[in-house]
Amino acid sequence: MKTNLIRHLANGRSRLRASAVLLVAAFCSPAVLAQAAYPNKPITLVVPFSAGGPTDLVARTLGAAMSRTLNQPVLIENKTGAGGTIAANYTAKSKPDGYTFLIHHNGMATAPALYRKLSYNPLTDFDYVSQVIDVPMTLIGRKDLPAKDFNELRAYLKANGDKVTLAHAGLGAVSHLCGMLFRQATGANLTTVPYQGTGPAMNALLGGQVDLLCDQTTSTTQYIKAGSVKLYGVTTTARIKSMPDAPTLSEQGLKGSEIVVWHGIYAPKGTPKEAIDKFGAALRSALVDPAVAKRLDELGAVVVTESKQTPVGLQTWLAQETTRYAPVIKAAGQFAD
Ligand code: MLT
Numbered sequence: 001m002k003t004n005l006i007r008h009l010a011n012g013r014s015r016l017r018a019s020a021v022l023l024v025a026a027f028c029s030p031a032v033l034a035q036a037a038y039p040n041k042p043i044t045l046v047v048p049f050s051a052g053g054p055t056d057l058v059a060r061t062l063g064a065a066m067s068r069t070l071n072q073p074v075l076i077e078n079k080t081g082a083g084g085t086i087a088a089n090y091t092a093k094s095k096p097d098g099y100t101f102l103i104h105h106n107g108m109a110t111a112p113a114l115y116r117k118l119s120y121n122p123l124t125d126f127d128y129v130s131q132v133i134d135v136p137m138t139l140i141g142r143k144d145l146p147a148k149d150f151n152e153l154r155a156y157l158k159a160n161g162d163k164v165t166l167a168h169a170g171l172g173a174v175s176h177l178c179g180m181l182f183r184q185a186t187g188a189n190l191t192t193v194p195y196q197g198t199g200p201a202m203n204a205l206l207g208g209q210v211d212l213l214c215d216q217t218t219s220t221t222q223y224i225k226a227g228s229v230k231l232y233g234v235t236t237t238a239r240i241k242s243m244p245d246a247p248t249l250s251e252q253g254l255k256g257s258e259i260v261v262w263h264g265i266y267a268p269k270g271t272p273k274e275a276i277d278k279f280g281a282a283l284r285s286a287l288v289d290p291a292v293a294k295r296l297d298e299l300g301a302v303v304v305t306e307s308k309q310t311p312v313g314l315q316t317w318l319a320q321e322t323t324r325y326a327p328v329i330k331a332a333g334q335f336a337d
Contacts (some may be wrong), residue, residue: 011193033313039275042073043070043098043099044221046102047079049199050200051076052199053169057254060133062286062287066286067282070278070279083170084107086173092120096268104259106262106325107174108319111172113322114335128266128310129314131309131313132263132265132304132312135261138217138232138235139214139218142281143229146218146228150249164188166192166212171336177187178259181259182254186254202215218296218300221242233252235259242298276311
């Protein structure tokens, strides 16, 4: 009787131990751990252009604030080339595990018309996180360019034709798109010089190796304010808050060159919803972080409305913009391949 009781108790204890082991194993299985603890390793935010340019600046500013919310570093990876399409293709083909995201601009909408052999589809190969900010562009020239203002620039372009050079960041880059609109609106026969981003293009302008560049205020504001480049005009329809004295190109008589750069964050198709939601929430926190908001404001960037800071906000906008750009690019007869 006593022996039976001891055996029974011993069996009970080992059953208890076995259950405990099973319970711990279940909660520590890789699937559960990954789900429960996302993010549990650094997250990569792919930037389609060079370090030191405007997209890179936005990514690094937001990434630093988002790292604090996510408790994991947001690492910036610059994957340059082919007007941003190399980075978009890389992201589309990356593992959809919530550890790779892409920040990109209007180039996501122009690529299908510019690249006839695009190896990804911006409208079907991604999950959408959020729109981010809108940024005006500025047409600037090297400091010692003889033309003092836009009127003089027009005359200078007429007199010098294709001797005048315009830097840009490749077909699909907004600096290229802006240059294309400018050439169409003025009829100027400029020679274009491509770089891997407007970071290096700006260096070339500062070094006097090229004459003109159309780039975002997030990059150009500091040089315009320091007087190290000449400002010919802003590409918005109305003057901007961060540089109220700067005339727009349209108020100086140049119609048809208005452009605003919008940014969105994407993930490879199939990324878990939890990751999209957490990355999106960290982005929204970063956008209202007082230091981030102040910096973006000083650089002329405007945070998009809350309804655009959503997956559907970005997806809808991208679809509209893709439809809007296609006939414009086709009419211009511009192809990258
Ligand atoms: C950059 O980040 O270098 C620019 O956004 C490139 C461009 O002009 O599109």
